[in-house]
Amino acid sequence: AQTVTQSQPEMSVQEAETVTLSCTYDTSESDYYLFWYKQPPSRQMILVIRQEAYKQQNATENRFSVNFQKAAKSFSLKISDSQLGDAAMYFCAYRSGQAGTALIFGKGTTLSVSS
Amino acid sequence: EAGVAQSPRYKIIEKRQSVAFWCNPISGHATLYWYQQILGQGPKLLIQFQNNGVVDDSQLPKDRFSAERLKGVDSTLKIQPAKLEDSAVYLCASSKDYMETQYFGPGTRLLVL
Numbered sequence: 001a002q003t004v005t006q007s008q009p010e011m012s013v014q015e016a017e018t019v020t021l022s023c024t025y026d027t028s029e030s031d032y033y034l035f036w037y038k039q040p041p042s043r044q045m046i047l048v049i050r051q052e053a054y055k056q057q058n059a060t061e062n063r064f065s066v067n068f069q070k071a072a073k074s075f076s077l078k079i080s081d082s083q084l085g086d087a088a089m090y091f092c093a094y095r096s097g098q099a100g101t102a103l104i105f106g107k108g109t110t111l112s113v114s115s
Numbered sequence: 116e117a118g119v120a121q122s123p124r125y126k127i128i129e130k131r132q133s134v135a136f137w138c139n140p141i142s143g144h145a146t147l148y149w150y151q152q153i154l155g156q157g158p159k160l161l162i163q164f165q166n167n168g169v170v171d172d173s174q175l176p177k178d179r180f181s182a183e184r185l186k187g188v189d190s191t192l193k194i195q196p197a198k199l200e201d202s203a204v205y206l207c208a209s210s211k212d213y214m215e216t217q218y219f220g221p222g223t224r225l226l227v228l
Contacts, residue, residue: 004157037219042221043204043221043222043224044118044219044220044221044222045158045206045208045219046219047216047217047218050216091157091158093157099213099214101171101213102148102160102163102171103158103160103217105157105158105159106157107155107156107157108155108156108157
């Protein structure tokens, strides 16, 4: 069975600084997708970034980028120029490339941003 | 485009009572998911629908939980009878199809006393 591990329960960063959230996963599959979701205190889960395993290029969305190390099964999220609005719980998630499979989430990392 | 709607947002019940949650997915989304998120943990899939058929309900406690998706649109999740350990946030998500990005609703926070 696939598992997702987020080893940092809490992280903190100052405004305008850069922070990296860690995620490792375990799978024997070669076709899969990885995601980072953000869940602010209002609890609406929002997709931050998505990575297809077959793509070597790391995904980037504005200030958010990932470091995808397929061999090491590592998928970290880097947030540049942190803003107060980035404060939230961040979840790393895995989905198999097989049809009909749902997301498998890690336990999350709470990110706080200070001014 | 309207997002995924859920109601109620909060519910407090006594153990052994029944409760139902409602979800309206994004228009045109064929796949609908119910997740349970216990405090301090990531969401866990309870059930996945493709149109009005069940794709995966392997982690649904079927002795007390039930779900349906009538006409392939709205869905309801029911708990009967509730236990203390059912206290959690119940998230509904939808996607255009099972391989597409999932969009989440605001969730229903359930407290069982």
